Amino acid sequence: LAAKLETLRDLPSDTLDGQHVTMFGNIEFPAEVKPCLDRGAEGIGLYRTEFLYLTRDVQPSESDHLAAYREVIEALDGRPVVMRTLDLGADKIPNFPMPDDERNPFLGLRSTRLALKHVDMFRIQLRAMLRATTAGPIKIMFPLITNLLELRRAKMVLSDAMEDLEEEGIPFSRDIDIGMMVEVPSAVVMMDHFVQEVDFFSIGTNDLIQYALAVDRSNKDVASLYTGSDPSILRLIKMAIDTAAQHDKPISMCGQMCGNPIYTMVLLGLGLRTFSVVPAAIPEIKRVCRSVTIPQCEEFAARVMSLESARDVKTALREELIKIL
Ligand code: PEP
Numbered sequence: 468l469a470a471k472l473e474t475l476r477d478l479p480s481d482t483l484d485g486q487h488v489t490m491f492g493n494i495e496f497p498a499e500v501k502p503c504l505d506r507g508a509e510g511i512g513l514y515r516t517e518f519l520y521l522t523r524d525v526q527p528s529e530s531d532h533l534a535a536y537r538e539v540i541e542a543l544d545g546r547p548v549v550m551r552t553l554d555l556g557a558d559k560i561p562n563f564p565m566p567d568d569e570r571n572p573f574l575g576l577r578s579t580r581l582a583l584k585h586v587d588m589f590r591i592q593l594r595a596m597l598r599a600t601t602a603g604p605i606k607i608m609f610p611l612i613t614n615l616l617e618l619r620r621a622k623m624v625l626s627d628a629m630e631d632l633e634e635e636g637i638p639f640s641r642d643i644d645i646g647m648m649v650e651v652p653s654a655v656v657m658m659d660h661f662v663q664e665v666d667f668f669s670i671g672t673n674d675l676i677q678y679a680l681a682v683d684r685s686n687k688d689v690a691s692l693y694t695g696s697d698p699s700i701l702r703l704i705k706m707a708i709d710t711a712a713q714h715d716k717p718i719s720m721c722g723q724m725c726g727n728p729i730y731t732m733v734l735l736g737l738g739l740r741t742f743s744v745v746p747a748a749i750p751e752i753k754r755v756c757r758s759v760t761i762p763q764c765e766e767f768a769a770r771v772m773s774l775e776s777a778r779d780v781k782t783a784l785r786e787e788l789i790k791i792l
Pocket residue numbers: 513515554650670671672673674675721722723
């Protein structure tokens with residue numbers, strides 16, 4: 468089977484009825500670009516940039532960031548990359564002093580909230596991202612956006628960084644798509660407002676599941692409750708995809724859910740056309756896409772959306788996947 472999946476590398480992820488599905492890879496380190504391309508990724512849909520903070524004792528400088536970003540861009544040779552800004556805190560503990568008395572770190576000072584609290588640090592990263600545009604095209608994405616004000620503040624720090632670079636005569640491109648993660652239920656509910664503010668969205672199911680179901684994603688005692696098969700999660704995903712489509716805004720998914728083949732058909736049926744997954748999952752997800760038609764997935768999704776429990780959903784997903792493979 469592994470050899471068979473390998474042969475899929477140079478084949479498109481298009482469905483049997485010829486609908487194009489874009490397959491991107493998720494990375495944390497520049498060296499992971501190659502494994503993504505080797506498995507047929509068309510680009511990088513999520514570059515988690517935290518590794519510079521997680522693997523060394525001193526805070527990374529602007530040139531540390533820039534070197535890493537350039538390496539990624541060069542390895543991609545013109546293919547697209549979505550660079551996500553700092554997503555530290557909670558499950559990603561950095562090498563600088565963090566509040567240690569947080570009772571609920573996942574509900575605390577993490578991600579874009581943390582970046583906005585440490586604007587100097589945030590600005591260093593954004594300057595490096597902007598400067599990296601001279602090496603090739605990038606998109607910038609803000610994580611864990613919860614409300615409009617927070618997004619506007621993050622965008623403001625970015626435009627300040629642009630002005631600073633301009634004043635200093637440092638070259639960069641202003642032609643950058645700005646996007647946000649949809650990974651907090653409030654962002655799904657407010658999507659019709661967020662569409663006015665960004666160029667694209669990416670659904671982060673890892674966090675969306677934990678916040679929608681009130682289940683800590685890293686707590687094994689409640690792990691059985693943590694599932695994308697919960698009908699409420701499918702409804703949130705549908706809301707996000709529908710609202711983005713109504714406003715002609717691109718939307719992708721980069722959470723682990725879209726790297727699990729049992730979800731591929733229902734996600735295609737709900738209208739998802741861009742998947743960003745770990746390199747190891749690319750061939751398998753491609754294989755499912757190439758084995759189905761969109762009308763078939765739409766019909767299946769409509770049936771799944773009427774189910775009332777995670778157990779029923781999971782059973783339906785498994786049965787359908789067995790049928791097509
Ligand atoms: C997510 O939450 O789905 C996501 C992709 O981000 P992370 O796993 O890095 O929190």
